[in-house]
Amino acid sequence: MDSLMDRYGSSIGITGLSCKFPKDYQNPQLFWDSICSGKSSWSNIPASRWKGSGFWSAIKKRNATISKSGHFITQDISRFDVSFFGISLNEATAMDPQHRLMTEVAYEAVESAGMSLERLQGSKTGGNAVPRSRRNAAVYGYRLAQNKPGEPN
Incomplete structure (x- = not known):
């Protein structure tokens, strides 16, 4: 199988990049900075999503979640x-x-x-x-x- 360079030459390149991540990491540079500084975007379930406490259980049981936090886009x-x-x-x-x-x-x-x-x-x-x-x-x-x-x- 031909390599990409053999098939397309040097006309391939990443010229644009965008992303959405939790918290305030709304562009690649902010996201990279958060990684380099060891920051975490982990947070409790936002009240605007759903009332996590009503579904949370410390033990595994039917119709419950064992997680009350995660990564949430706030946009x-x-x-x-x-x-x-x-x-x-x-x-x-x-x-x-x-x-x-x-x-x-x-x-x-x-x-x-x-x-x-x-x-x-x-x-x-x-x-x-x-x-x-x-x-x-x-x-x-x-x-x-x-x-x-x-x-x-």
Whole structure:
């Protein structure tokens, strides 16, 4: 199998990068600085998410969690700019919140590369996005399915 360099020459490069991490680590430099300084983004479950104490148990038992802390992105996902991305309010409401965040992060990566969406359109450009889980897919997919066939979003 050909190596990437044999196949594509030197025309491959990472030119833009963006990320969202817990706490205030909202760009690659802040995230790297937190790693180098040994800071942790571990925190208790934010009250805005759900009342963790109502589901927490020190012992494993049915319908309980043994964790009352973790890593949480604190960005308000309801502030997604539907008009900027050309997405209807119905569609944005039905989107998995991770998808909304990934849409923003993808745009920020293009910006960090000093590019415009217009310049990228039709080019041979690729991207890589890695969501953590699909646990919200059923909930948000169901919301989208509430529209009847042919009904506008």
